[in-house]
Amino acid sequence: MKNKIKNLSVQVKMTVMSLVVNLFVFSINIVLLAGINNMSAKIDTVYQANIQLNELSASLKSVQDSMTEYLNAKTSDSLENYYKIAQEYSELTAGLSETVTGKTLDRMEFSIRNMSEVYLDEVGQTIEAKRGRNVEKYRTRYEEATKLYGYINTYIYSLNNEQFKENSENYREMVSALRTFETIGNIILIAVIVVNVLLILRLTAGIIRPLRSLTGMADEVAKGNFDIEPLTVWSRDEIGVVTTAFNQMVVSIQNYIRQVRENAETEQKLKEKELMMETHLKDAQLKYLQAQINPHFLFNTLNAGAQLAMMEGADRTYEYVQVMAEFFRYNVKKGSETVTIGEELELVDYYIYILNVRFSGEIHYEKSIDSSLLDVKMPSMILQPIVENCVNHGIRDMMGKGVIKMRVYGIDDYACISIEDNGAGMDEETIDALLNGRSLKGEKKDSNGIGMDNVMARLKLFVGSDDVLSIESEGPGKGSRFVIYLNNDVRETYDV
Amino acid sequence: MKNGRLRLSSLSIWVITGILAVLTVLLIFYYISFSTRLGAQEENTEYERYYAMITDDSDSSFWQSVYKSALASAKEQNAYVEMMSENLSKDYDIYELTEIAIASGVDGIIIEADESEEMTRLINKANDAGISVVTVYSDNSNSDRLSFVGINNYNLGKLYGGLILSLSAEKSFSKGKIRVVVLTDAYAVDTGQNVLFGAIQEAIETEPGSGKAQHPPIEVSMYSVDSTNEFSVEESVRNLLVKGREELPDIVVCLNEIDTTSTYQEVVDYNEVGLVNILGYYDSETILKGIDRNVIYATVSVDTDQMGQFSIDALSEYFEYGYTSQYFTTDISLINKRNVTEYMEDREEDEE
Numbered sequence: 001m002k003n004k005i006k007n008l009s010v011q012v013k014m015t016v017m018s019l020v021v022n023l024f025v026f027s028i029n030i031v032l033l034a035g036i037n038n039m040s041a042k043i044d045t046v047y048q049a050n051i052q053l054n055e056l057s058a059s060l061k062s063v064q065d066s067m068t069e070y071l072n073a074k075t076s077d078s079l080e081n082y083y084k085i086a087q088e089y090s091e092l093t094a095g096l097s098e099t100v101t102g103k104t105l106d107r108m109e110f111s112i113r114n115m116s117e118v119y120l121d122e123v124g125q126t127i128e129a130k131r132g133r134n135v136e137k138y139r140t141r142y143e144e145a146t147k148l149y150g151y152i153n154t155y156i157y158s159l160n161n162e163q164f165k166e167n168s169e170n171y172r173e174m175v176s177a178l179r180t181f182e183t184i185g186n187i188i189l190i191a192v193i194v195v196n197v198l199l200i201l202r203l204t205a206g207i208i209r210p211l212r213s214l215t216g217m218a219d220e221v222a223k224g225n226f227d228i229e230p231l232t233v234w235s236r237d238e239i240g241v242v243t244t245a246f247n248q249m250v251v252s253i254q255n256y257i258r259q260v261r262e263n264a265e266t267e268q269k270l271k272e273k274e275l276m277m278e279t280h281l282k283d284a285q286l287k288y289l290q291a292q293i294n295p296h297f298l299f300n301t302l303n304a305g306a307q308l309a310m311m312e313g314a315d316r317t318y319e320y321v322q323v324m325a326e327f328f329r330y331n332v333k334k335g336s337e338t339v340t341i342g343e344e345l346e347l348v349d350y351y352i353y354i355l356n357v358r359f360s361g362e363i364h365y366e367k368s369i370d371s372s373l374l375d376v377k378m379p380s381m382i383l384q385p386i387v388e389n390c391v392n393h394g395i396r397d398m399m400g401k402g403v404i405k406m407r408v409y410g411i412d413d414y415a416c417i418s419i420e421d422n423g424a425g426m427d428e429e430t431i432d433a434l435l436n437g438r439s440l441k442g443e444k445k446d447s448n449g450i451g452m453d454n455v456m457a458r459l460k461l462f463v464g465s466d467d468v469l470s471i472e473s474e475g476p477g478k479g480s481r482f483v484i485y486l487n488n489d490v491r492e493t494y495d496v
Numbered sequence: 497m498k499n500g501r502l503r504l505s506s507l508s509i510w511v512i513t514g515i516l517a518v519l520t521v522l523l524i525f526y527y528i529s530f531s532t533r534l535g536a537q538e539e540n541t542e543y544e545r546y547y548a549m550i551t552d553d554s555d556s557s558f559w560q561s562v563y564k565s566a567l568a569s570a571k572e573q574n575a576y577v578e579m580m581s582e583n584l585s586k587d588y589d590i591y592e593l594t595e596i597a598i599a600s601g602v603d604g605i606i607i608e609a610d611e612s613e614e615m616t617r618l619i620n621k622a623n624d625a626g627i628s629v630v631t632v633y634s635d636n637s638n639s640d641r642l643s644f645v646g647i648n649n650y651n652l653g654k655l656y657g658g659l660i661l662s663l664s665a666e667k668s669f670s671k672g673k674i675r676v677v678v679l680t681d682a683y684a685v686d687t688g689q690n691v692l693f694g695a696i697q698e699a700i701e702t703e704p705g706s707g708k709a710q711h712p713p714i715e716v717s718m719y720s721v722d723s724t725n726e727f728s729v730e731e732s733v734r735n736l737l738v739k740g741r742e743e744l745p746d747i748v749v750c751l752n753e754i755d756t757t758s759t760y761q762e763v764v765d766y767n768e769v770g771l772v773n774i775l776g777y778y779d780s781e782t783i784l785k786g787i788d789r790n791v792i793y794a795t796v797s798v799d800t801d802q803m804g805q806f807s808i809d810a811l812s813e814y815f816e817y818g819y820t821s822q823y824f825t826t827d828i829s830l831i832n833k834r835n836v837t838e839y840m841e842d843r844e845e846d847e848e
Contacts, residue, residue, distance in 0.1 A: 028520065031520065031523065031524065032523075035523070099542045099543075100542065100543045100545075100546040100576050101540055101541060101542050101543065101576075102540065102541050102543075102576070103540065104583055107546070107576070107578060108583065110546070110600070110601075111596070111600035111601075114599065114600045114601035115596070115599040115600055115601075117601075118599045118601075119599070147595070148599055151588075151592070151595070151596045151599065154584060154585060154586045154588075155584070155596075157585050157586075158583055158584045158585040158586075161585055162583055177526075180526070181523070181526070184519070184522070184523045184526065185523065187519065188516065188519050188520060188523060191512075191515070191516050191519060192516060194512070195512050195513060195516055198512065
């Protein structure tokens with residue numbers, strides 16, 4: 001039962017409450033009104049009797065008058081009138097009490113009733129005597145009747161008085177009773193109002209209590225304290241629903257906060273890792289810078305070697321050392337700069353010279369250059385590695401005469417650099433690997449440190465496109481051809 | 497409720513509701529009791545027979561006492577006695593009241609009769625109408641009345657005579673003779689009074705010789721009191737007492753309550769206490785006080801209870817058996833200074 005009440009909605013609760021309260025007041029009112037009504041109805045009946053008596057008195061007078069009239073006039077009209085009135089009077093007296101009781105009023109009615117019978121009889125005899133012209137008789141009868149008339153009148157009057165006395169008594173009592181009734185009624189009504197107020201207070205308190213704790217908790221949450229116990233849900237009404245929702249909300253917020261915290265922690269860790277990597281990078285760069293000292297030192301010593309050869313008069317040694325020094329200087333100076341095709345070609349020249357000294361002129365280097373394209377910009381250290389690749393993979397192990405052909409020409413807006421050998425050639429797989437920047441096996445030995453993958457990557461970055469280099473080979477043993485497509489517009493005058 | 501501001505245990509709610517319910521029940525109870533009280537103000541018992549009591553002075557305590565007793569015994573026998581003049585707005589004499597009673601169709605009439613012809617006629621008329629008539633206190637011996645209920649006037653006269661004699665012996669009357677006045681009803685053509693008067697005279701005359709020598713001769717006379725209207729009694733009595741000392745009566749014998757009370761009052765008013773000795777009738781409170789204060793020498797107490805009861809008994813017996821005694825004699829007793837306190841105490845006890 002209690003649970004059922006708890007599960008009602010607030011609206012139903014309120015409605016039921018006001019209904020109960022109003023019904024209570026209403027029923028008390030009904031009782032009060034019924035009492036008062038009943039009492040006033042009694043007061044009414046009290047006077048009803050007096051009215052009836054007055055009618056009786058009037059009727060009696062009519063009887064007496066009609067008799068007198070007949071005695072005076074003796075018309076048939078008055079006789080008829082007399083009969084009618086006498087009948088009426090007789091009917092009226094029939095309503096009076098027939099019995100003798102302890103009640104004065106009843107006994108008086110009894111007397112009036114009997115006297116009226118005698119009186120009517122007397123009147124009847126008077127009329128008869130008059131009709132029979134018995135003067136002596138009707139006169140005495142008339143006197144008798146009149147005497148009785150007087151008595152009855154007195155009785156009616158006295159009865160009226162008695163009744164009035166009793167009624168006044170009743171009335172007084174009734175009025176005082178009414179007052180008492182009213183007072184008690186008012187007290188009860190006031191008590192009912194007090195009880196109602198108490199009831200409403202109690203019931204509304206029951207409704208408001210969970211709301212209050214809810215607001216308290218909401219305040220806590222608003223202050224930022226999410227670490228709260230979930231509220232107890234007392235009922236399944238609207239407030240119960242809100243409380244449940246609030247509890248869920250708090251739980252969700254708690255979960256969310258935990259998640260955010262965890263995420264922050266992960267991010268922190270990632271940042272730390274990144275910082276570490278950066279440190280490593282810096283460290284690597286430092287080591288790289290330290291490593292750069294060596295070419296300078298080599299270049300300077302080579303220069304010193306060249307001057308020594310010149311002073312001793314060994315011209316060929318001098319030239320060789322000079323070219324080597326130039327080659328390394330280029331490496332040191334332009335290692336990370338953008339250069340022109342001309343400068344790159346110069347480095348290739350040095351390289352070929354060094355190789356030919358080393359391998360006693362086995363490599364034929366042919367050049368066909370469109371000189372208008374010499375000042376087109378390109379990244380440094382591109383052509384020499386390609387040439388080195390051609391020498392190492394193409395012609396080094398070749399029987400016969402190795403030829404490297406270098407051509408620079410323009411097609412449309414492009415400046416093309418073609419490097420061709422007549423060496424070992426390449427299969428499709430190798431070409432694909434080279435184009436996609438994968439380093440070849442055993443590449444690094446004997447090179448000056450820059451691999452084909454590096455070349456490819458830098459070229460692609462410089463031009464901003466993948467179609468910067470094409471490698472062609474008609475198969476193993478048939479040589480290979482590298483073609484670089486550079487943008488013709490990028491010249492020395494521009495600073496990239 | 498944790499904050500406790502509106503804490504109301506369900507117990508207190510129930511207590512208040514309970515009080516309220518009790519109040520409501522009280523209100524309803526009060527209302528019902530009031531309704532029934534209003535309905536049952538007078539008893540609703542129906543009575544088989546209806547008697548009328550007709551007396552000349554129905555308001556006097558003597559007749560009220562008789563009526564009370566009659567009513568009580570009538571109710572025992574399922575009858576009701578009505579004091580006819582009560583509740584009527586007009587004052588009718590006993591003849592008119594008798595006529596009314598006859599016309600009202602009562603079953604019996606108890607009447608303080610007189611010996612007048614009119615009374616005889618009315619009693620006979622009632623009898624003809626099938627209404628039995630009992631005369632009480634004073635009779636109409638010529639009529640067809642059923643019974644007479646009253647005191648024995650001869651005995652009463654003897655009693656008064658004895659009282660006069662003892663008074664004469666007790667008090668030293670300096671005058672030549674002792675004047676005794678018996679107050680009688682001027683209009684009563686009543687043999688009872690004559691019997692009584694005769695008995696008084698007889699008692700005085702037959703006084704033993706030893707007593708006669710000790711007091712002057714006693715002269716007994718009658719004095720008619722006019723009782724036709726309310727004030728005439730007092731006037732008559734005053735006329736008797738407003739006289740020179742020589743003519744003042746030494747002893748006044750009163751034969752009813754009104755005469756006694758009036759005489760007592762006049763004697764006090766005219767400062768004649770001690771000069772005029774009163775022999776009273778009946779034992780109303782005023783009369784008892786008079787004895788206590790030495791104004792009234794003695795009074796006769798008539799047993800009014802018996803009077804009322806016998807009247808009803810006579811009627812009932814007649815209705816039951818068809819006949820009844822012609823005479824019912826009620827007891828009389830003497831009250832004087834010696835036993836008046838007793839009576840007064842008894843009266844007070846009765847009233848309580």
